[in-house]
Amino acid sequence: AQSVTQLGSHVSVSEGALVLLRCNYSSSVPPYLFWYVQYPNQGLQLLLKYTSAATLVKGINGFEAEFKKSETSFHLTKPSAHMSDAAEYFCAVSKNSGGYQKVTFGTGTKLQVIP
Amino acid sequence: EPEVTQTPSHQVTQMGQEVILRCVPISNHLYFYWYRQILGQKVEFLVSFYNNEISEKSEIFDDQFSVERPDGSNFTLKIRSTKLEDSAMYFCASSGEVLNTEAFFGQGTRLTVV
Numbered sequence A: 001a002q003s004v005t006q007l008g009s010h011v012s013v014s015e016g017a018l019v020l021l022r023c024n025y026s027s028s029v030p031p032y033l034f035w036y037v038q039y040p041n042q043g044l045q046l047l048l049k050y051t052s053a054a055t056l057v058k059g060i061n062g063f064e065a066e067f068k069k070s071e072t073s074f075h076l077t078k079p080s081a082h083m084s085d086a087a088e089y090f091c092a093v094s095k096n097s098g099g100y101q102k103v104t105f106g107t108g109t110k111l112q113v114i115p
Numbered sequence B: 001e002p003e004v005t006q007t008p009s010h011q012v013t014q015m016g017q018e019v020i021l022r023c024v025p026i027s028n029h030l031y032f033y034w035y036r037q038i039l040g041q042k043v044e045f046l047v048s049f050y051n052n053e054i055s056e057k058s059e060i061f062d063d064q065f066s067v068e069r070p071d072g073s074n075f076t077l078k079i080r081s082t083k084l085e086d087s088a089m090y091f092c093a094s095s096g097e098v099l100n101t102e103a104f105f106g107q108g109t110r111l112t113v114v
Helices: none
Strands: A003-007 A010-014 A019-026 A031-038 A045-050 A056-058 A064-068 A073-078 A087-095 A103-105 A109-114 B005-007 B010-013 B019-024 B031-037 B044-050 B053-057 B065-068 B075-079 B088-095 B109-113
Touching (some): A003 A087, A010 A019, A019 A031, A019 A109, A045 A064, B005 B088, B019 B109, B044 B075, B075 B088
Antiparallel strands (some): A064 A073, A087 A109, B031 B044, B031 B088, B065 B075, B088 B109
């Protein structure tokens, strides 16, 4: 079974500061890993994905994440937070097993950006 | 870019009524999914569908839920007798048979049961 654990349900950063949202995964097979962002009352937007190619993945809005197999981690970072980054972020995992792509989500981290 | 579309974006229904949530998956995809997100909580898997039958379902997906692919393009989730606790955002997703492809999610339908 696959799962992800997001450390910290709420994270606050100052505008311009580094954003670091933590995610650790558990998977018996090589995983696909994702970060989604959700703004209030909206749907899921894919920020970035890891699908066994490059371990450093760049996504939209200046976010990136690094797949570290030795640490079973896939932390999300952004060098400088903007007010518009305030949202909830979900780490997610699916099996790298062809067409069937059931996704398991983490519990989410709400990012607050302080002016 | 191809996308998964869901209708309606918001539906309000009375407790005990039947509701059907509709999704149009990406056209060449073969696997279809429904997920649910209760307000303030994480996104949970409900059911997956392949080759005109359910391939996997969670414990949430009880007898009041059903899924159907009534034609070549739509994928529906029916809730037979809605309860207050069915109020949630429901996401449809689809994926294909090609390796190294992820599931694509729709924008969701917010269901409010009153």
